[in-house]
Amino acid sequence: xxxxxxxxxxxxxxxxxSIVRARHLPALKKHPEVEIVAVSNLxxxxxxxxxxxxxxxxxxxxxxxxxxxxxxxxxIWIGTPPYMHSAVTISALEAGKHVxxxxxxxxxxxxxxxxxxxxxxxxxxxxxxCPPPMGMRADLLVKKLLAENYIGQPHxxxxxxxxxxxxxxxxxxxxxxxxxISGLNVLTLGIYVEVLQRWLGDITGVFARxxxxxxxxxxxxxxxPDLLTVLCTFDxxxxxxxxxxxxxxxxxxxxxxxxxxxxxxxxDFGSDVVQAGKFGDPALHTVDLAPELEGEWRVEEDFLAxxxxxxxxxxxxxxxxGVRYMRVVQAVADSRARNEWVEIKR
Numbered sequence: 001x002x003x004x005x006x007x008x009x010x011x012x013x014x015x016x017x018s019i020v021r022a023r024h025l026p027a028l029k030k031h032p033e034v035e036i037v038a039v040s041n042l043x044x045x046x047x048x049x050x051x052x053x054x055x056x057x058x059x060x061x062x063x064x065x066x067x068x069x070x071x072x073x074x075x076i077w078i079g080t081p082p083y084m085h086s087a088v089t090i091s092a093l094e095a096g097k098h099v100x101x102x103x104x105x106x107x108x109x110x111x112x113x114x115x116x117x118x119x120x121x122x123x124x125x126x127x128x129x130c131p132p133p134m135g136m137r138a139d140l141l142v143k144k145l146l147a148e149n150y151i152g153q154p155h156x157x158x159x160x161x162x163x164x165x166x167x168x169x170x171x172x173x174x175x176x177x178x179x180x181i182s183g184l185n186v187l188t189l190g191i192y193v194e195v196l197q198r199w200l201g202d203i204t205g206v207f208a209r210x211x212x213x214x215x216x217x218x219x220x221x222x223x224x225p226d227l228l229t230v231l232c233t234f235d236x237x238x239x240x241x242x243x244x245x246x247x248x249x250x251x252x253x254x255x256x257x258x259x260x261x262x263x264x265x266x267x268d269f270g271s272d273v274v275q276a277g278k279f280g281d282p283a284l285h286t287v288d289l290a291p292e293l294e295g296e297w298r299v300e301e302d303f304l305a306x307x308x309x310x311x312x313x314x315x316x317x318x319x320x321x322g323v324r325y326m327r328v329v330q331a332v333a334d335s336r337a338r339n340e341w342v343e344i345k346r
Contacts, residue, residue: 008035009307012073012097014064014088015080016041016050019102019130024079025054027300034304037073040064064088068095075307078102081181086111089127090118098126100303104190105129105322107183109330116319126306128315129322132191133297134254135199137272140293142199145265145276152262154200157232157240161188161269162251166214166226173217177224184333186210186228187244188254194317194325196242200258201235203328205343208335213247230332 011028013020016039028034040061041047047060061067064084068076068091076092078085078101085106092099099119106112119127135142145151166177175181197203210225227245234240238258245251253270263278275284306315327344335342 008033009074009304010072011036011075011077012038012040012067012070013077013079014040014067015078015084015102016047017079017081020077020079021050021054024077024300028077031300031304033308038067038070040067065091068092068097073097075100081175082107082183082185083181086115089115093118093122093125093127096122096125098307100128100299101130103130103132103194103322104182104185104329105319105326107185108333109323109326111183112319112323112326116323119319124311126303126311126315127319128299128303128306129317129319130299131297131317132194134188134191134269135195135256135267135272136295136297138267138274138289138293139198139295141274141287141289142265142267144293145274145287146199146258150263150276151258151260151265151278154234154236154238154258154260156259157196157200157234157238157242158257158259159192159196159240159242159255160252161192161243161254162245162248164247164249164251166246167249169214169217171217173220173222177217177222178220179224182224184329186225186329186332187246189228189230189242189244189332190325190329192242192244192254192256193328194321196234196240196256197321197324197328200238202324202346203232203240203344204235205233205341206328206331206335207231207341208332210336225336228332232328 011034036055036058038059038061039047039051041050044062051058051060076097076099078088082104085101089099089101208230210228212222213226215222226247230242232240253268256267258265265276267274274287276287277284302315306313331342331344
């Protein structure tokens with residue numbers, strides 16, 4: 001669609017929480033061709049406060065549906081938790097708007113598939129999910145090492161993602177622990193499934209166990225696990241053990257280990273340090289990250305460039321990739337509920 005107002009891209013924000021305030025808004029403000037014209041947050045009061053503090057020329061709005069009706073809006077920027085993603089995305093596409101949607105994609109697989117179907121009905125509109133920053137800096141380096149068969153055929157994958165965020169039993173339930181807000185998403189499961197499938201291909205089956213260590217938080221009954229263990233298989237034949245916890249005191253940083261027929265590759269997500277070694281080496285060594293391979297989290301630039309390209313550029317992750325990781329999130333929930341191995345059909 002053709003941007004209005006002297007060729008500026010007019011943006012309406014739905015959901016102005018911490019990620020929008022700390023990350024997306026400062027990045028969008030750097031672009032002179034962008035104008036943020038309206039904001040709809042959880043309440044009108046919070047919308048008004050956000051505009052007063054950050055966007056004095058923008059219009060605060062109580063209802064996101066009213067925001068979508070503003071004439072000449074080009075983009076809807078969704079910063080809400082997952083419970084609103086499907087409804088806002090589909091409505092925005094039907095209103096002829098490009099859509100940037102915060103991750104995780106949706107509450108469950110059914111909603112993700114509805115979002116994908118809507119995007120396919122409007123192929124002229126740009127859609128993009130917010131990618132995780134984890135692994136982005138050395139993404140190309142990992143892909144290069146695997147493509148060059150440096151460690152041979154991967155056969156075992158081990159991921160650990162532990163924090164102490166939910167260790168305090170007296171703390172209120174975080175929104176990510178509320179299934180009515182976050183859906184089937186558990187801890188950092190969806191984030192790291194997205195990263196792993198980018199490097200190793202699709203996960204084809206799972207068996208999952210979870211535990212709720214603190215089931216009652218200030219009167220709220222938590223049913224999303226505080227810790228989760230997932231056994232999985234990959235399309236390339238590798239098997240994996242994925243461990244997640246929000247109740248790990250003094251836990252080490254997030255880490256990935258990939259063991260292959262000829263060597264080993266590890267990724268420290270806190271430092272973005274990649275180590276590798278071949279069978280027979282005395283130890284793993286740090287792999288230099290060449291400047292031409294170094295990535296950065298530039299999601300706003302990527303999305304805006306795609307909109308301005310009028311279809312020549314398609315940003316990633318796209319909705320197809322979102323559905324790919326939501327299939328795994330759904331399968332993990334199904335496996336936990338049924339206490340059985342779940343094959344993931346494509």
